[in-house]
Amino acid sequence: MPAQRGHLYLPYGNDQSVRVEYVHSNTDSSKTTVLMPFTVNDAWKREIRAAMQVKDANRTNIRISNAASDKIHLSSRRPTASTPSPEPDLAMSPTPQQNNQRARNVVSNYLQQSGMYTGEHQSALADDSRVHRPDYPDFASQVVAHGGGAPAQAFERAQDVEAITTRGPIGGRDVYLNPNNHTMFTQAHENFHRVEHPSLQAPGSRLTDSTVEGMTEYMTQSATGLDFRTGGLPGRRGMVYGRDTEAVRNAVGSGQYSDRDIQRAYVRGSESPTDRIESAQNGQAAAGARTTTTPRQSANPAPPDYSNPYSSAAAYRGNSQGGPGYGAPGYGAPGHGSQGYGGGRGYGGPAQQNRGGRSQ
Incomplete structure (x- = not known):
């Protein structure tokens, strides 16, 4: 069975959010891998854990890996109750x-x-x-x-x-x-x-x-x-x-x-x-x-x-x-x-x- 994939929206800048992909393990209900297009420090890891808790509180074993691309998907809005998944309106690829x-x-x-x-x-x-x-x-x-x-x-x-x-x-x-x-x-x-x-x-x-x-x-x-x-x-x-x-x-x-x-x-x-x-x-x-x-x-x-x-x-x-x-x-x-x-x-x-x- 294919692993379940989805997206997290992490705070970025003053009012933007960055969309990153996650992949749930299909063999362990507590495991998830988040795929990042940029390097991650402890502050980012806290944001990732917090966003995943909102998405699925059972996913407590979170691992960080790299995205397949360096492209960053940004939305000009933060997630809200009415719009939990704001569509990215900008994709930035580094030169x-x-x-x-x-x-x-x-x-x-x-x-x-x-x-x-x-x-x-x-x-x-x-x-x-x-x-x-x-x-x-x-x-x-x-x-x-x-x-x-x-x-x-x-x-x-x-x-x-x-x-x-x-x-x-x-x-x-x-x-x-x-x-x-x-x-x-x-x-x-x-x-x-x-x-x-x-x-x-x-x-x-x-x-x-x-x-x-x-x-x-x-x-x-x-x-x-x-x-x-x-x-x-x-x-x-x-x-x-x-x-x-x-x-x-x-x-x-x-x-x-x-x-x-x-x-x-x-x-x-x-x-x-x-x-x-x-x-x-x-x-x-x-x-x-x-x-x-x-x-x-x-x-x-x-x-x-x-x-x-x-x-x-x-x-x-x-x-x-x-x-x-x-x-x-x-x-x-x-x-x-x-x-x-x-x-x-x-x-x-x-x-x-x-x-x-x-x-x-």
């Missing part, structure tokens, strides 16, 4: 320049809050000339160039790749965005890869691509207020690095390492945090070897089960990068701060490792 800024703010704010933001990071993220939006044939060519297989295979496979971030020194990495399949959240993910410590890209790196991608996506979700993230074309959507991110989240939850360890290993290449992350990584690999092997991900991933954000493996086996978006002039509601959007890194393809570039 590429606005998305560059939002994705940049996601990562810079996150790093500033962690005390790890440097002039080198600022310079790298400020260089919009390294963020490319090619047409699809040119994007598929980048997939080929960064380990996506033979050209005929890559042209098809590239549909499921949100973005590629090339390897190289900080400040020398290029991002290529899939023109048909990316959001601001993708771009934020890629921005994390742009400032990733070079030791994580070096031959013989102690941390695997799966661990690095899990760390990247874990930080992206933390920075943007998401509980999980999806990506892909209609009919092909799946969880973005779901299992990799779950492994990191479980390791943090069990005390094997901390958020601070992730930040220090990822941004600074610090030895002792990397030791702890490597130990957890190797323990997970050993445990996995004793269980049934995960089937290879198909080219068309199963639709996300919104009652279980980790039911699907990530549809993109490579590296991605993104981060929090907090500064978007004209998009921030008073009392909530302004909003931003996110991204991915290099190519790997479904269930496939790649050391040439990072993709999502």
Whole structure:
């Protein structure tokens, strides 16, 4: 049975409202996923919970994920008893320049809050000339160039790749965005890869691509207020690095390492945090070897089960990068701060490792 969908109307500005979609779980009457087109802070989460309580008081387990599009649907009115669902009269799509800024703010704010933001990071993220939006044939060519297989295979496979971030020194990495399949959240993910410590890209790196991608996506979700993230074309959507991110989240939850360890290993290449992350990584690999092997991900991933954000493996086996978006002039509601959007890194393809570039 298809999951039940509907809309919430959240206060936006002085007298406007923004319409966002929700998806009720069809297996748990308490679970709902709200799909946001911009980053979410604690104030927004309170508004979401309050609006859902009015809509359905039984939906107490609310998770936040990303909308499939960055488009924001605004109504000039707030919901009322007589008009509970005011029709949006304005749909705003951010420009590429606005998305560059939002994705940049996601990562810079996150790093500033962690005390790890440097002039080198600022310079790298400020260089919009390294963020490319090619047409699809040119994007598929980048997939080929960064380990996506033979050209005929890559042209098809590239549909499921949100973005590629090339390897190289900080400040020398290029991002290529899939023109048909990316959001601001993708771009934020890629921005994390742009400032990733070079030791994580070096031959013989102690941390695997799966661990690095899990760390990247874990930080992206933390920075943007998401509980999980999806990506892909209609009919092909799946969880973005779901299992990799779950492994990191479980390791943090069990005390094997901390958020601070992730930040220090990822941004600074610090030895002792990397030791702890490597130990957890190797323990997970050993445990996995004793269980049934995960089937290879198909080219068309199963639709996300919104009652279980980790039911699907990530549809993109490579590296991605993104981060929090907090500064978007004209998009921030008073009392909530302004909003931003996110991204991915290099190519790997479904269930496939790649050391040439990072993709999502």
